[in-house]
Amino acid sequence: MKSIRDAFGERLAEQGKINEKIVLISADLKVATKSNIFYENFPNRSFEVGIAEANAIGIAAGLGLSKYKPVLSSFSAFLIGKNVEIRTSIAYNNSPVVLIGTHGGFIGPDGATQSGIQDISIMRSMPRFKVFQPSTPILTANILDHCLEIDQPTYIRISRNVVPELYDENFFFVEGDPIIIQEFKDMCFFSSGPMVHNCCKASEILKNNHNINLGVIDFPSIKPINENKIIEIFKNTKIVFTVEDHMKEGGIGSALCEILSKYNLDTKVYIIGLNDFVSSGTPEELEKKYMLDPNSLSDFVLKTLNDRIFS
């Protein structure tokens, strides 16, 4: 068990040894976003700008245009809140910056202002950006490596949750591909980031207690998406429950619906996500409050299936 942000921080520092073009820009949140390991190891390639995200974004853009590979990490709520700066300085100039947005979803007692709940929606619509969200430490390292290699702006949503590993050490991340974690016949969960683990647990509950088979799909490559893989997976899928610790509008549920609609697939989609800001509490309490813990998810599935039978 390891947190996704720890996996990010450790990998970034490892990559720093290999690739001298990697530079870090931080805005007084190095320890919280785990970029402090790189900062301590490579002080000459690290730039702390203070609590000034807009300036940080512009500096990163300029370094990216100078053939460096800038990594800028901060809370996603603060970083992705700077829409016009990301849009003009990074995206419009196609500067190959890696933006790391941490503290999405259920972050704990710090409450609503610190929790990123719109970042996927905003960054999906950002021209030229690729958008990723890893669910496990190995996937985190894979995705970071990928973003450091490509010559294009990227956004990675990194959660602070401690999670078990789902992939083996030889796993190789392929941009665009959804990953089937648990096989299924005609119903599945579709999720990304730490919520994938809640889906796995909900699936277990449904199987063990109700003999219902629901598969789980991990969706780390939010943009771009390999549409052929989506068609292949969903052509025989009757019902999908999309699960995200993010506003329902514009998140992964929306992304999936756009493709299903484009190819006239008649899979029924239930989008499970947030409708409002996330308050203070422990992450476990918050998952329950906002109905995204394993029991709430399995209850939602049971109720939905029941309603469908009797409707």
Place this chain on the structure above:
Amino acid sequence: MTRYNIDKVLLHNVSISLRIKTLEAIYRAQSGHIGSSLSMSEILACLFFKIMKYDKGNENNDKFILSKGHGVPILYAVYQELGWISMDELLTLRKINSKLQGHPDMTIFKYFDAGTGALGQGISIAIGYALAFKLDNKTSNVFCVIGDGEMQEGQIWEAAMYIGSKKIDNICVIIDNNKFQNERSVKETLDFYPVKNKWESFGWDCIDINGHSVDEIISAFNIFKSNNKPTVIIANTIKGSGVDFMENKSEWHSKNLDKSNYEKAIKQLESKYIK
């Protein structure tokens, strides 16, 4: 005479030529920011024809960022004057499929060092370039022109604070202090004067000059080059400079240029060449 040895009379004439070409392009486009372009004429003439290390295709060039991206018509005129684009291309300004977009787009106009347009962001990008020069042990400089109204953007002060605190000495910020912004004068919109002590309090050396005097512009840039502190040049300019009926008139920020005004303006400007 090489470009860098250009004399002051020729620089003056370049600034007049830039104004004429800017108006030709804007007249043809029937769209574009006139006043904000004309006020930068002498500054750009001095930078591109005298001060900056700036040769086509040279990786060690200085960098130039027009943070006030709406003033781009005169920057396109600079590239025409340098001979890097044709007059025909200059006259495609703001037209469909043109490389000469309404605001700078570096992904299609390859000579730009930054695309800008949403105000306040250019100095931060300049910092990125400046830090990269330091990492690469290059002695190149970054020049960034901002508008005076643009100083109302908070990011300008985030960048000013960073540069001042880190004592970055390879960025020169030039304020095109033409005293007007989109709708009205800066003073009527949000009076933030005096400007000089604000920059100085962030650790900058501040040089106050007449932004239409080639002599004063060159000596200010020479101070910057020998300075080891952050340097900002407050270039006091006239919005719409060079055409009497456009000068200090906020409506000429982006007013439509009709045939009669265009011809009058060109006639006035042509009379200003020094023979």
